[in-house]
Amino acid sequence: MSDPRIDGYARALFEVAAAEGTIDEVEDELFRFARSFESSDALRTALTDEQIPVAKRQAIIEDLLGGKATTTTTQLVSMVVGSGRGRDLPAIIDQLVARASSAKHLEVAEVRTAVALTDEQQARLAAALTNATGKQLNLKVVVDPSVLGGIVATVGDTVIDGSVRTRIDQLKSRL
């Protein structure tokens, strides 16, 4: 059962982005920011530490996203952090992405790879996953060095794991 506050924030962010007409771009940028937020202890600590003034935390966001993301994305992240919900940022963004995908009758497919995929590879991968799951997918690619090699695709509760990391872990278990 989802948290009503997270749902509320996600709905608000979605409405703002939709109103601005940049929902696809904002959704994608927020998704990438959420993954960076999860993987970086320093960023997570900086944006959730109550001892750091809100203005300074928002300045960090401006430094990180300014010029690299849309103004809407930067302002939405800044708004969430400024309201003291920094810890819930990944959950709020995941809800936003799910809502945006649902609005387009798509399901989110999170793909983790060790290296970036080309547009052509993403298109072929999306087609392969659509065929495999029977669902129309909104592909979200995350570059995650911990995967080492290969791909891990998550569609809803289904995980298709072709990563080197998992194979090494299986080998370690057998050892």
Added chain:
Amino acid sequence: MNVLGAIIRPMAKCGVDDAGECVTSSPLLPEAAELIYGGLASLIIFFALYKFAWPQMKKALDARTARIQKELDEADAAESAATTEVVQIRQALGDIEAERARILADADAQAAAVLADGRARIEAEVADLQAKAAADIAAARGRSTDELRGEIARLSSAAVDHVVRGSLDDSTHQELIEGFIARVGVGS
């Protein structure tokens, strides 16, 4: 005339002193009157003694006799009591000997029981310790084996990590990605 008469008679003959009084000339025999008076006085004294002193003396003698008899009786009773006590003491001594023998026998039995119990307990403890030591040894052996296995696994994993990371160049990444896409596509 015997000699005594020859002596007494002249002595009893009354002489005349310078005042004309008759004096007895015998130093041994008193005058007859004096004898009478003396005899009467003696009789009176003897009678008085018999009448008044004798009962007291007899009473004192009787009391003394009774006291002596009583002391003799008490001595007899004491002797009897002492004899009885001697018998009791001898009997008690006999009982003490029997009690001593019984206590010694009990002590011997208890010592034997304690010894047997202690021996059994020590044997059980030794067996327990041996079993525990065997279990500890087995556990230590298992731990060592597990640790060795874990260490081998860790080293192997590190080696695999190192080798895999070293071998993952860009072309390998692309091969893995293409292989995944192909497998997922085929799987559908």
